[in-house]
């Protein structure tokens with residue numbers, strides 16, 4: 001039997017981070033060397049399924065905290081890193097990230113947004129897609145963020161677009177006015 005060659009160090013250094021306990025949540029990825037801006041750190045791998053399959057697999061309302069390894073690649077496809085996933089699934093969310101997820105030809109890569117020092121935790125903005133069914137309460141509970149940065153927006157959901165903000169403000173107005181009116185007539189009557 002022939003001896004098996006060991007890959008040169010340069011190749012093995014392909015994944016420039018280790019997975020260990022994180023202060024943000026559970027486990028996280030920590031740089032094992034300096035990483036340059038724009039460096040491709042790892043591909044987000046897992047089983048490619050349809051949104052319908054992902055929805056059937058995980059029910060948000062069944063669990064107290066939202067915790068899946070789903071990445072929405074397109075309107076058709078979701079990557080479920082719980083199945084055949086790699087270490088990319090352990091990277092945590094931050095509202096003030098040093099990495100970003102870049103989609104290229106339907107593949108997802110985690111890329112450095114800025115120079116990262118050895119030992120730093122690698123984080124990117126999950127910006128969970130909204131489907132409009134999330135209530136304001138869920139935004140900060142089920143999808144709450146505890147990244148602890150000054151820029152924390154309190155949720156791992158994607159920031160609201162100006163149109164969504166307008167819609168929400170209008171809905172809040174509608175909710176509030178009738179409620180006051182009803183209370184008042186109740187007291188008087």
Ligand SMILES: [Zn+2]
Nearest residue numbers: 095145147152
């Ligand atoms: Zn945050």
